[in-house]
Amino acid sequence: MLKVFNTLTRQKEVFTPITSGIVKMYVCGPTVYNYIHIGNARSVIAFDTIRRYFEYKGYHVQYVSNFTDVDDKMIKAAKEAHTTVPAIADRFIAEFMKDTKALNIEPATKHPRATENIKEIIEFIQDLIAKGYGYESEGDVYYRARKFAHYGQLSHQNIDDLEVGASQHTDPEEMERKEDPVDFALWKAAKGDEISWDSPWGKGRPGWHIECSVMATKYLGDTFDIHGGGQDLTFPHHENEIAQSEAKTGQKFANYWLHNGFVTVGDENEKMSKSLGNFVTVHDILKTVDPQVLRFFMATTQYRRPIQYTQGNLEDASNNLKRLQTAFNNLNYRLKDAESGSDPKIEQEIRQIEADFVDQMDDDFNVQNAITQVYELAKLGNVYAERPVVFKDSLSFIIKTLSELVNIFGIEFKQETLNDDGIEALINERLAARKNRNFERSDEIREQLKSQGIVLEDTPQGTRWHRDDGKGTV
Template sequence: MLQVFNTLTRKKEAFKPITPGVVKMYVCGPTVYNYIHIGNARSAIAFDTIRRYFEYLGYQVDYVSNFTDVDDKLIKRAAEDHTTVPKVADRFIKAFMADTAAVNIEPATAHPRASENIPEIIAFVQALIAKGYAYESAGDVYYHTRKFKNYGQLSDQRIDDLEVGASQHTDDEETARKEDPIDFALWKAAKPGEISWDSPWGAGRPGWHIECSVMSTKYLGDTFDIHGGGQDLEFPHHENEIAQSEAKTGQTFAHYWLHNGFVTVGDDNEKMSKSLGNFVTVHDIIKTVDPQVLRFFMATTQYRRPIQYTQGNLDEAANNLSKLQNAYRNLDYRLADAQDGADAEVLQQLQALKGAFVTAMNDDFNVQNGVTAVYELAKLANVYAAQTTVHRQTVAKLQATLSELAGVFGVAFDNPDEGLADADIQTLIDERQAARKAKDFAKADQIRDDLKAQGIILEDTPQGVRFRKE
């Protein structure tokens, strides 16, 4: 049975969906004022891998991830670029979709935007006011934090300690508008020239936290299975989401809370920040790093563990990914001369490896042990593909299973649309073989070098010359 670590209870729990066969899952998306950095990518890749494993198990996954498209950061960026907030948001949402597609992240079932849900946000805030959990002050609306009895449970903090922190991080002007320093904004009055919408409290815009409460419950219901995001969102964002949502609905907001670990940069394990000059965006990384390598690197670290982003770790991931790709190609090559039939012993070993994979992944998505089973499958595939005689049913089953298990980590094997077509490569190989037979070794070497320059590596095997793409 699948066990997940629930941040709310701080222990592993058996996963039991609300609706059998369906997983309802909400993951906080980016604030779209810039390209996503590798911290954003880590969260997106971690939860995409979790989603893919649920799908591997046969679940239907209703996966919702939002875009924060109105915020102080967007307002500032729009002013700097002499444009509008919607244009900034549109630009970076488009970039997000392109960059995440490059690392093979499946699009969410829904990608709602805060700006598209303003009526629902206003209605949500009105409901909280009516229930006595919120109040208006000078055009702002704040949440009565102390009225929610379980506040601080998710992040394991005492409300009195939070009061001290709030008084240190809130400016005097905002504090004067609040009844309590730890109260937080649901709606913000617009400043002159800012993007705004009409509301019962005057022109303004949503606070950050309210949008996720509104959009998650709108698309998934008052109670859903999993809420995910980075560890940095536990407090205050997710804590505030729980307070808002449960105060309004009177229901448990999410049954399981999953949080991914941080990303550090370089051998010194520095936290990524613009001030340190180590701020890295996916948009820039994939200009020089194979996007599939970046995906594989991040997907094969258990989601709760920190990731150290270094060139050495990327190189190791590239090497391991190459081994899987080569194993797949070895099998693909042998399909051409495979005989009818199957090898029971090999298929039995394959089944055992599938069992090891599921056992590992059922332990809170332990991808390190899960991918180890995939590496063992690749070894089994290589040994079998090297045999003089192979059987078609066994080769096909090994190849399909390797694709299926590696697919959980976002690995997609050979794309026939990239580079030279296989038929064209085979034609050049045949020309090279003819040149060698005619003892025209200069031409044979030139063909090999030309193919290598295009990322095509030739290999001599007992079954003849074959190729692989780097």
């Protein structure tokens, strides 16, 4: 029985989808004015892992994740680059897709852009105005937060306390246009020649929060199963989404709210920020780190917990991933001399490990406990592969189960084949040298292959090899 921690109720709840067998899930995507940083990657990886687990359990997942392709940051980036907002958006959406593909993120069912939904956004705002929740002021449109009875319920904050904070952080000119400091923008009047669209209130553009309300309900319906995003989005972004959406539809917006934890950088455990100079983009990380290692590192921390991004933690992840790849290689190697048939006792142990894995994942996607069961399966596989006699069906069952479980974490094992006749000849020459006790030549060949990224492993069942490109690749 799968349970998830619902930010709205602050407790774990049994997950029951609105439609049996289907999960409707909306996850806030990036503002595409730059390469994604590791904080963005953490959210993308966390919810991709959750999505994959739902799919492993047999659900069909309708997964929507947006691109914010117009806002203040986009306008500033375009001006600095002497180009247009759409050009900046196109460039960094392409980079997002490139980086997430490297991290083996499944593409969303739908990746809507704010600028593709201006008509729907304007209609949504008009509806809020008609219901008395929105009001126009000098070309801007604001939402009356106090009119929504449950404002503050997601972040568990009192609206009077929020008013104090809003008064301290709101621009004085904007304060003049608002009825109340806690009100927030639905539509922003254009300034000068910045990008804008015609509307009933004059030229302008959407506020940040309204786009997600529009796109979530457009593609998933007035009420859907899961809304996800980073912990930092709980307030004000997700709080405002609820207020907008439920005021318009009169329905509950999302049944479960899931939020992933922060990423800290370095041994000092500092929160990542540009001002501290520890801002790290995925684009730069992947120049030196194997994408599979970064993916495995982040996917094996429970989504609500913070992640400490350090070189040491990356190395640990790389070593653990190598252990799993080695087990996979060992099992595949033994297939060539395995006997027909199966070992019922081994297969029973495999089923029990998988059942224990599911128990852990069903507890709010507890990947840190679940991955220990994967290591147990790899250990079982290694021990079985060393037996003098092994059975093909049992080997195949371990391989299949191990592959399916690591796939939930976004990992795909590498099936290695030697295409270079020269390397294959060297391996055969080394085997002959060892047979003739010419260990000096044997060691020379090992080092020669190592310099080409080929690592040899001598086992009782023969010599095996894998590639290592120096980036933690297994």
